[in-house]
Amino acid sequence: MGIRPPALNDMSDSSPVLARIQPAFGTTRAVAVIAILHVILGLTIWFATAVDVTIPASAISAEQGAAYVVPARPHVGFPYTLPTDTSAAPTASRLLLFEDGKALGPAHVVHADIRQSGGGRYSHWNDGIYFSASDGSDPRTTGRTYSYVSSTTLHPAILLPAIALLALADACLLVAWRRPLISFVRAHGMRLLYATASISVIVSAWRRLGRSAR
Numbered sequence: 001m002g003i004r005p006p007a008l009n010d011m012s013d014s015s016p017v018l019a020r021i022q023p024a025f026g027t028t029r030a031v032a033v034i035a036i037l038h039v040i041l042g043l044t045i046w047f048a049t050a051v052d053v054t055i056p057a058s059a060i061s062a063e064q065g066a067a068y069v070v071p072a073r074p075h076v077g078f079p080y081t082l083p084t085d086t087s088a089a090p091t092a093s094r095l096l097l098f099e100d101g102k103a104l105g106p107a108h109v110v111h112a113d114i115r116q117s118g119g120g121r122y123s124h125w126n127d128g129i130y131f132s133a134s135d136g137s138d139p140r141t142t143g144r145t146y147s148y149v150s151s152t153t154l155h156p157a158i159l160l161p162a163i164a165l166l167a168l169a170d171a172c173l174l175v176a177w178r179r180p181l182i183s184f185v186r187a188h189g190m191r192l193l194y195a196t197a198s199i200s201v202i203v204s205a206w207r208r209l210g211r212s213a214r
Helices: 006-046 111-117 156-176 178-213
Strands: 050-055 068-071 096-099 122-125 128-131 146-151
Touching (some): 006 156, 111 122, 111 128
Antiparallel strands (some): 096 146, 122 128
8 A cells, every 4th residue: 555556656767867868869850950950950951053154245335435235144044143233232243354364353343334435444233334435445356355254143032031030940949948058069079070070071072173174
């Protein structure tokens, strides 16, 4: 009499253990998932495609004064987009314009200055490149080769929500599992550091190999 069944004793004794194991297991999974999402987003941004286009003379049109214009609508695969200057972001473009392999500039110039002063000034505005030849000549008839290169970015419709969701997930994780996270970092901090350093080295080497192959 007065002795509880063994099953109840087992449950009572093991419940503190389960209480410690289950949150830790859930925290580990949550940290792993969020970390993987961060890595995926980072790699997607890091490995953004680039465009390299030679401009045919037939695509160049006279604009006004020393300015000429050419469409800049290269094919960019999803989910990337080619950043351009706009009234809201007048220096967003990353495009570099070349004349016979030599860089023209300055870039992001007001169109009125391109028309009046020429001298290689240019502007990548929306879907067009407004530019001038280095010596004020007509780029359609000199026989010079004009080309441009530009990196791409994730489309804002994807990038901004992704950053917002990851920031929210990070905040929730920090608030809900602050103590387990501190323990997790203390236990696995060096492994995380080594993994991050290894990924950075591999990614950098990969990009250098890709550039040298070009």
